[in-house]
Amino acid sequence: MSAESNQLDPHTWVKSHADYLYAYTIKRISDEEQAKDLVQETFLAALEKVDRFEGKSSERTWLTAILKNKIIDVYRKKSSGLRKDVQAAEHEQEDFFDHDDGHWRSAYAPQAFGIEDVDHLGNKEFNNILQMCLQKLPALWMAIFTMKHMDDADTTLICSELKVTPSNFWVIIHRTKLNLRACLQRNWE
Amino acid sequence: MSQLKKIQYNCKKATFLIEKKMLSRITFREHIELRIHLMGCSVCRVYGKQSRIINDMVRQLFKSSMPGEAKLDESFKKELQERIEIELNKN
Structure with a gap:
């Protein structure tokens, strides 16, 4: 399982992790379109960081960490303003x-x-x-x-x-x- | 009203302490106040029990990957992988 090994293979990212990341997001942000965008942004941001992957965590954990930061950004934007x-x-x-x-x-x-x-x-x-x-x-x-x-x-x-x-x-x-x-x-x- | 009397009857404060205690530390004094309150307040005892169960359920909900969970549609996934391939070919 690619999720278990500590190497990155962007060619299988969507197949291996997209549903997981989407389910992770939809539980935290109940907006399907926004959740889709976040999954896409996560993969694209991850591509730019591929060189910096040290193999210390699994591919899935690494992608989830990137996603988590993006979710916090959304929280921050949503909760600022008029309240x-x-x-x-x-x-x-x-x-x-x-x-x-x-x-x-x-x-x-x-x-x-x-x-x-x-x-x-x-x-x-x-x-x-x-x-x-x-x-x-x-x-x-x-x-x-x-x-x-x-x-x-x-x-x-x-x-x-x-x-x-x-x-x-x-x-x-x-x-x-x-x-x-x-x-x-x-x-x- | 003395401090003790106040907490003895103050469910708002008691439920606040119940929440804080589950996630962090409360002071020794707060601990005693809460115990005294709960000894005399069955409603807050119910609250405390339910609140702990809710925390467990929330954690479970967000940890588990249950069958029938939200999934992306195949066309979106296909486009997404194609987009990734384009980015990969740029380098």
């Missing part, structure tokens, strides 16, 4: 807690909804709902959440890449989960 989507998402959770004492309002209080006791890892239906709920997140929140959970990126790196302060980072991690959890509870019966 109206953030306002809407903040508004959504405004009533979750009592404004005076911070206690859950009963209408929004988390209740067991069936993910607690059964193993849903890999459950297709649940994954679809999860993806739908992830896509509803504001671009900046999605970027931070994705980088932290899916790629295990260092918090300092995420903060500098996306220009958020560390304290704001934790506020966003918290807010993201509040909306995500509420969305799952609403949609999973």
